[in-house]
Amino acid sequence: MTRHLVVVGHGMVGQRMVEALTDRDTKAEWRVTVLGEETHSAYDRVALSRYLTDPAAALGLVSEGWYDGGRRTCHLGDPAVAIDRSARTVRTAAGRELTYDALVLATGSKAFVPPVPGADLGGCHVYRTLDDLDRIRAEATSARAAVVVGGGLLGLEAAGGLRDLGVPVHVVEFAPHLMPQQVDAGGGEALRRLVEGLGVRVHAGVGTASLQSDADGRVVSATLTDGTVLDTQLVVFAAGIRARDELARSVGLGVGTRGGVLVDRSCRTEDPAIWAVGECAAVEGSVYGLVAPGYAMAEVVADRLLGGSGELAEPDMSTKLKLLGVEVASFGATQGPLDVVFSDPVAGIYKKLVISDDARTLLGGVLVGDASVYAGLRPLIGRALPATPETLLFGEVSVADDAQVCSCNAVTKKDVVDAITEQGATDVPAIKACTRAGTSCGSCIPMLKSLLDECGVHVSKALCEHFAYSRAELFELVRTSDIRTFSGLIAAHGTGHGCDLCKPAVASILASLGNGYILDGEQAALQDTNDHALANMQRNGTYSVVPRIPGGEITPEKLIVIGEVARDFNLYTKITGGQRIDLFGARLDQLPQIWKRLIDAGFESGQAYGKALRTVKSCVGETWCRYGVQDSVGLAIDLELRYRGLRAPHKIKMAVSGCARECAEARSKDIGVIATENGWNLYVAGNGGFRPRHADLFASDLDTETLLTYVDRILMFYLRTGERLQRTAAWLESLDGGLDYLRSVVCDDVLGIGADLDASMAAHVANYSDEWADTLADPERLARFVPFINAPGVTDTSIEIVYERGQPRPARPGELPLEVLPR
Amino acid sequence: MTASLIAVDWRVACRVSDLLPERGACALFDGAQIALFRLWDDQVYAVGNRDPYTGAHVMARGLVGTRAGRRTVASPLHKQVYDLVTGECLSDQGVPSLPTWPVRVRDGVVEVELQRG
Numbered sequence: 007m008t009r010h011l012v013v014v015g016h017g018m019v020g021q022r023m024v025e026a027l028t029d030r031d032t033k034a035e036w037r038v039t040v041l042g043e044e045t046h047s048a049y050d051r052v053a054l055s056r057y058l059t060d061p062a063a064a065l066g067l068v069s070e071g072w073y074d075g076g077r078r079t080c081h082l083g084d085p086a087v088a089i090d091r092s093a094r095t096v097r098t099a100a101g102r103e104l105t106y107d108a109l110v111l112a113t114g115s116k117a118f119v120p121p122v123p124g125a126d127l128g129g130c131h132v133y134r135t136l137d138d139l140d141r142i143r144a145e146a147t148s149a150r151a152a153v154v155v156g157g158g159l160l161g162l163e164a165a166g167g168l169r170d171l172g173v174p175v176h177v178v179e180f181a182p183h184l185m186p187q188q189v190d191a192g193g194g195e196a197l198r199r200l201v202e203g204l205g206v207r208v209h210a211g212v213g214t215a216s217l218q219s220d221a222d223g224r225v226v227s228a229t230l231t232d233g234t235v236l237d238t239q240l241v242v243f244a245a246g247i248r249a250r251d252e253l254a255r256s257v258g259l260g261v262g263t264r265g266g267v268l269v270d271r272s273c274r275t276e277d278p279a280i281w282a283v284g285e286c287a288a289v290e291g292s293v294y295g296l297v298a299p300g301y302a303m304a305e306v307v308a309d310r311l312l313g314g315s316g317e318l319a320e321p322d323m324s325t326k327l328k329l330l331g332v333e334v335a336s337f338g339a340t341q342g343p344l345d346v347v348f349s350d351p352v353a354g355i356y357k358k359l360v361i362s363d364d365a366r367t368l369l370g371g372v373l374v375g376d377a378s379v380y381a382g383l384r385p386l387i388g389r390a391l392p393a394t395p396e397t398l399l400f401g402e403v404s405v406a407d408d409a410q411v412c413s414c415n416a417v418t419k420k421d422v423v424d425a426i427t428e429q430g431a432t433d434v435p436a437i438k439a440c441t442r443a444g445t446s447c448g449s450c451i452p453m454l455k456s457l458l459d460e461c462g463v464h465v466s467k468a469l470c471e472h473f474a475y476s477r478a479e480l481f482e483l484v485r486t487s488d489i490r491t492f493s494g495l496i497a498a499h500g501t502g503h504g505c506d507l508c509k510p511a512v513a514s515i516l517a518s519l520g521n522g523y524i525l526d527g528e529q530a531a532l533q534d535t536n537d538h539a540l541a542n543m544q545r546n547g548t549y550s551v552v553p554r555i556p557g558g559e560i561t562p563e564k565l566i567v568i569g570e571v572a573r574d575f576n577l578y579t580k581i582t583g584g585q586r587i588d589l590f591g592a593r594l595d596q597l598p599q600i601w602k603r604l605i606d607a608g609f610e611s612g613q614a615y616g617k618a619l620r621t622v623k624s625c626v627g628e629t630w631c632r633y634g635v636q637d638s639v640g641l642a643i644d645l646e647l648r649y650r651g652l653r654a655p656h657k658i659k660m661a662v663s664g665c666a667r668e669c670a671e672a673r674s675k676d677i678g679v680i681a682t683e684n685g686w687n688l689y690v691a692g693n694g695g696f697r698p699r700h701a702d703l704f705a706s707d708l709d710t711e712t713l714l715t716y717v718d719r720i721l722m723f724y725l726r727t728g729e730r731l732q733r734t735a736a737w738l739e740s741l742d743g744g745l746d747y748l749r750s751v752v753c754d755d756v757l758g759i760g761a762d763l764d765a766s767m768a769a770h771v772a773n774y775s776d777e778w779a780d781t782l783a784d785p786e787r788l789a790r791f792v793p794f795i796n797a798p799g800v801t802d803t804s805i806e807i808v809y810e811r812g813q814p815r816p817a818r819p820g821e822l823p824l825e826v827l828p829r
Numbered sequence: 830m831t832a833s834l835i836a837v838d839w840r841v842a843c844r845v846s847d848l849l850p851e852r853g854a855c856a857l858f859d860g861a862q863i864a865l866f867r868l869w870d871d872q873v874y875a876v877g878n879r880d881p882y883t884g885a886h887v888m889a890r891g892l893v894g895t896r897a898g899r900r901t902v903a904s905p906l907h908k909q910v911y912d913l914v915t916g917e918c919l920s921d922q923g924v925p926s927l928p929t930w931p932v933r934v935r936d937g938v939v940e941v942e943l944q945r946g
Contacts, residue, residue, distance in 0.1 A: 032850070471897065503851075503869050505894025506903035506910065531851035535890045535905035538852075543905055547885040594890075795843045795854040795865070804862065804879075804886040819884065 008037050009107035011311065012096050014086040014253065016042025018051055019284030019300035020112030021067050024078060026308035029493055032527065036108075036311060037077045041098055043085035043113075046136055052297055058139050058167035065136075089257045091277055108279055108311055111254060111267055112304075115247035115285040115295070120155065124217030128224035130241045133164045142242060146171045149239040153177075153228045155214050156245035157184040159327070164244045165206050166330040176207045176236050178214050178228075180245075188325055188336040192349060193372040196356030200332045200375060203354065209234065217241060249286045249293055262288030271317040272310050273303045281307045294321050301498075302488050309490070319488040324387075326373075326380045333377035338370025338387040346395040350375075357399045359383075366390055367757055368398075389482070389727075390757060392742055397456065411453050412443035422454060426461045433458070434740070451742050469730060470507040473500040477655060477730040481515050485726065490516060491528050510534040511730045514617055517653035518725045520769050523780050524653075525787060536615035538790070540777055541597055544590060546805055546816035549597060551577070551589040552614035553604050554650060557624045557642035557662075558585030567607040575600055578813045584621030584659065586612060591814055593802060598791050601778045610776040613651060617731075619658045622646040623671070627664030627681070634664035636681030641710065642670075645679075648714070649721065651774050655728035655737070658721070659693070673701045676734040677717055682706070686713050690720055690748070691738035699735040702745050705753065718767040719752040719760060839933070839940040845871060846937065853902065855889035858943055863930060864889035865939060866902060866913060874913040875930040875941050880904045882924055 011027065013020050024038050042048070049065040056063040073080040081098065088097040089109065096104045117132030119125050129149075131142050146152065146168060154165045157179025165175045177184070183194025184201070198208045213231040220226050228236045249266035259275050260268035266288025273281050273289065284300035285293065294300065299321035309316035324337035332354075342360035349356045355375035361368055368386045373379065383398060391398065407420045425431045425440035434454050438444050444451045467476035473496070475483065480499070489495050492512050496504055504512075513532035517524050524530075524537060536542050541549035553568065568587050572579045577600075578590040592600055601611075614620060624642035628634030642662040652658070661672035662679040672678030678689035684707040692701025705716060728737045741747055750756045781787045792798040806817040842856040848867035855878050856863045862878035866889075878886045883906050891902045893913070900913040903920075910920040916927035931942040 472895075502895050505896065505901065506892035506908065507894075509892055509894065528850075531849060532892075534892065535887070538890065543887065543890070545883060545885065545906065547887040547890075547906075793855065794857040794862075795847055796841070797857045800857060802862075802886065803860075 009035060010105065011036050011038045011108045011110065012086075012104050012106040013038060013040045013110045013112055014096065015112035015114055015250075015284070015286070016040050016044070016048050016080065016082070017112060017114045017284065018048060018067065018297050019114070019304050020110075021048035022301050023110055023112055023283055023304040023307060026305050026494075027311060028078065030308050030312055030491070030527065034077065038079070039104055040073070040078075040080040041084055041086045041096070041104075042080060042082045044135060044137070045083040047080070047082065049136065051134075054133070054136075054139060055163045055167040057136060058143055058164075059170045061140070061143070086253060089253060089280075091257050091280070094279060106279070108281065110307060111275075111280065111282040111286055112284050113250035113253065113286040115249050115293075117243055118246040118248045119243045120214065120245050122155075122214045122217060124219060124225065125241075125243070127217055127219045127241075128222065129239055130217065130225055130243070133160060133242050133244045139167075142168075142240065143171065145240050146173050149173050151176065151236065151238045152240040152242065153214075153236055153238045154242045154244055156243065157181070157208065157210060158187055158244070158246070159185060159325070159329070161242075161244035162201065162329040164242050165201075168240075168242070169204065169206060169330065173240065174205070174207075176209060176228075176238070177201070178212060178230060179208070179210045180213045182211045184208065184210060185334065188340070189334065189372045189374060190340050190358065192347060192358065193334075193336075193340075193356050193374045196349065196351070196354060196374040197329075197332065197334060199351060200354040201330055204330050204332075206330065247285060247295055249288065251286055251288075254280075254282065254286075262291045262293065264288075264293065266291075266293040271306075272315075273307050273318060274310070281310075283307055289318055294323070296321075296323060296325065298498075299323070305491075305494055306488055316488060316490060319486065324384050326377050332375060333373070335373040335377035335380040336371070337380065337384045338368070340370055340372050342369045346399070348399055359395050359399060361391065361395065362758070364756060387482075388486070388757075388759070390742065390747070390751075393453075393456070411457070412441070415442040417441045417443035419457065422457050423461060426458060426463060431458075432463050451740070467729065469511055470505055472496060472502045472504050472508050475499060477511050477515070477732075478727045480512065481518070481726050484512075484515050485519060490519070492516075492532050493528060504532075506534075507730075510537070513537065514653045514655065520766075520773055523775070524777065525781070525790070530790075539594060539597060540611060540615060540781060541592065542615045544816070547802075548590070548805055548816070549592045549594065550614065551592050551597070551600055551604075552582070552586060552612035553609035554612040554646070555586040555621075556646040556650075557622055557639050559624075559639055559643060564607060564609065567604070567609075571600055571603050574603075576814055578815055582614075582621075583623075585623050586621060588614070591807065591816075593793065593805065595791055595793050595801075598782060598788050602782055605776075605779055605782060611651075611778040613777075616651075616653060617656050618651060618653050619646070619649040619660070621659060622649075623659075623661040623675070625662075625664050625669035627662075631664060633667060634681070635683055636664055636686065638662040638664035638670065638679075638681055641679060641686070644710075644714075645677075645717070648771055649717075651777070652721065652725075652770055654721070654725050656731050656733045658734070674698065675701060677701075677720070679713065685709050688713055688716055690745075691734040693733050693735045695733070702738070704745070704749065715764065716752055719763045720748065722763040722766050723748070723751055723759075838943050840943050842875075842939045842941050844937050845873065845934055845939055848873065848939070851893055853889040853891065853893065855886075856941065858941070861943075862886050862889075863941060864891075864902070865932070865941075866893050868893060868900060871934070872900075873932045873934055873939050874900065875932045876902065876911065876913060876916055877928040880906055880909075881918070881927060882907055882909050882921075888927065 047068040084098045084100045086096045087099050117134045151174045152168045153176045154161045157177045165177050168175045184197045215229045215231045217225050218227045251261050251267045254267040267282035268288050269282050283303035306316040326335035339360045343363035344361045346359045358372045360370040411419050421441050429440050431437045468474045509532040572589050580588050582588045622642040622645045624638045627638030659675045660677040661670040661675045663670040663672045664681050674692045674694050678701045680687045686708045687706050688704045689701035690704045793802045807814045808817045853866040863875050864878040866874045878888045891905045893902050901910045903910045911927050916929040918924040
């Protein structure tokens with residue numbers, strides 16, 4: 007039965023609430039009624055100032071007919087006035103009585119008017135709605151000067167708008183400098199200079215004491231707390247906002263100490279049927295006055311209404327904007343253990359990077375006057391500095407031609423430039439091949455990249471035309487936000503609707519972050535064919551089936567079951583390089599039947615189809631082998647069960663050898679373990695493949711517990727920072743600082759993320775569930791395994807098979823297909 | 830007579846709601862396999878299910894997307910990208926185009942015009 011959601015408030019977040027629910031509610035579980043106080047459809051309040059100078063500006067967020075009066079209804083100019091929690095009804099000003107199953111308060115905020123004598127005089131306005139701006143515009147024509155009370159983001163917006171209307175403007179800010187919420191004192195000072203250069207007078211560190219009026223009750227002047235008197239006919243209050251929480255208060259719901267409807271991280275109030283989002287909500291007591299956290303809250307509630315378990319992550323309060331033509335940006339922490347500051351009062355530029363006390367991790371920054379590096383820096387918050395702070399602040403390097411770029415291999419800048427300009431190297435690997443620069447410690451790789459840039463070779467890590475970010479950057483964006491859908495991510499950080507490149511990459515990120523069954527909801531549409539069918543597509547469109555055989559250890563009974571299944575479904579059978587058994591030639595519609603048999607016999611998915619852990623190969627070890635010194639099979643099984651199902655940038659292979667003879671070939675794996683008399687040696691980043699690479703020794707003589715911790719952290723760090731389809735070998739080579747850096751992150755925890763990595767892996771281990779068992783348990787999921795949507799029972803006859811060495815294989819072009827062998 | 834022939838050439842494939850948004854499915858008409866795709870805006874497209882590059886009948890299992898504004902499907906085998914509207918291969922020169930068919934949705938039912946198929 008359809009449930010009814012009532013959204014009280016039709017601002018940006020209220021509208022997003024309805025859109026988010028509509029997007030996710032694919033089964034039409036909800037119908038929605040929106041109650042708006044203003045007579046306008048939801049509009050882009052962030053762009054409000056545009057409307058001041060251009061009343062025709064199109065700020066609307068709702069397209070004609072979107073509210074169809076059926077599943078989505080919107081009543082404008084009819085605010086909710088009362089709630090009856092026990093009856094679950096809402097009454098509106100016009101007398102409508104609506105019954106709800108869920109109620110979302112999205113009432114936003116109202117402008118805060120400081121208690122200044124005269125604040126209610128004619129000519130005094132707040133800066134909040136289209137109607138407010140209409141009044142301000144009308145009066146601006148006759149005003150000789152205007153005073154804006156408040157030098158924050160909104161106040162400067164208002165000042166900019168008034169200036170554009172040709173009115174001389176004073177800005178009065180109570181705090182010692184402009185934009186105290188976003189920038190530090192240095193940034194505020196730079197901003198003041200720039201703003202005053204544009205003709206706006208700034209009065210910082212003073213309050214507005216009183217307003218004086220003429221005989222008609224209209225404002226004529228403002229007196230400041232330092233005694234200054236400003237001639238003004240127009241006063242605009244932009245001194246902050248107060249949450250509209252009166253409805254919640256009237257029905258006894260808790261409010262925050264500084265106002266706002268008190269909600270938990272799921273945005274739910276103490277009444278399980280009532281939620282609050284946006285500026286009217288106090289999430290665990292905090293009110294957020296930016297639209298991005300409000301949107302995030304709307305997404306969380308939409309998820310919750312459909313049975314999800316989304317929670318609001320720590321909101322990203324980063325901002326970049328252009329005020330009065332001045333670029334201002336702040337991201338992450340604005341003050342910290344170490345600050346690197348550049349200030350040029352003449353050019354009006356102020357830049358600050360906040361870095362950790364070991365000078366390796368970027369924590370945040372402030373940019374005023376020139377925010378061009380913002381886009382590059384913001385995704386780096388919490389990550390290792392990829393270059394020196396100076397390089398990051400200015401995005402350029404200047405090194406003499408004969409200066410050594412790579413000291414390990416004595417390569418000069420000129421050598422590198424020659425490789426680029428004369429030998430045609432267009433990326434870092436090519437420079438490495440030509441000059442050997444960057445092939446040892448890796449610390450010069452950022453420099454190599456800058457030199458490529460300097461020579462005009464642009465190395466783009468953008469995923470595709472829909473995302474300007476690399477996979478690692480997107481991973482951070484998702485991990486540090488509460489975005490858990492592709493549509494949410496592309497709306498917030500991309501363009502368009504995606505493609506075959508970005509969809510699987512994002513699907514993998516979501517899966518790495520523990521987003522549950524990979525074929526649920528919107529995630530299903532993102533998965534590559536292999537992940538969609540939970541099997542590996544082969545050249546003729548059939549699939550291969552690989553049950554997990556941890557460590558390569560298998561009982562005779564299970565071997566017999568595999569044999570029987572292969573025989574009964576006429577599957578080609580082969581032992582794989584990873585010590586398990588591959589069954590080829592299964593049609594899409596046969597996969598569920600095959601897996602039913604395998605799961606009944608105790609098997610589970612081997613994820614041979616996923617960019618995930620494949621196998622942990624092992625030799626037989628000291629249990630049987632006369633040379634073995636440790637139980638390699640036991641450890642291999644433990645590793646395989648620990649990391650099974652872990653989605654990663656690319657496939658991951660592991661092996662464990664029971665002694666230094668290395669029969670399991672562990673050094674050709676992403677993670678290799680070789681037993682010693684004293685414990686285990688851990689090797690990382692090996693692979694066979696197109697360009698074979700022996701794994702590097704990471705640590706020696708580890709006990710099993712430490713080994714697991716190290717592998718946990720290495721893998722999680724790889725998941726977070728690896729690029730799309732980048733194996734661990736290429737990843738390690740691309741890490742600035744290479745192996746030593748990886749050790750410092752994993753063993754010494756220089757980034758301070760060790761506990762976080764550990765927790766992420768613990769969550770993976772705790773939440774693992776077999777995808778094939780999950781699929782078989784749900785008829786809806788099984789519905790995907792039909793060959794023809796209009797003929798579900800018909801067999802696909804396009805698949806032609808011949809027999810070779812007693813087993814089936816795909817017919818080659820022109821080969822005559824033979825009759826299927828009788829069972 | 831001609832008019833009625835054209836009318837019956839619109840063949841019912843399925844309901845729009847049977848197709849997952851941003852995903853494909855294969856329909857079978859008189860032995861011919863036609864891949865149907867429902868995009869984010871509920872537009873439905875029909876192309877041949879046979880991958881021109883490999884000859885395998887797999888296109889319905891490819892990922893849809895856009896390339897410079899053109900709506901596309903990528904072969905799940907070797908990832909050639911085809912225009913869903915024209916059938917043209919956008920990623921590799923010399924790869925034959927996919928055949929395409931007109932599609933319409935009436936009362937929530939997807940119909941394919943087989944006349945040109």
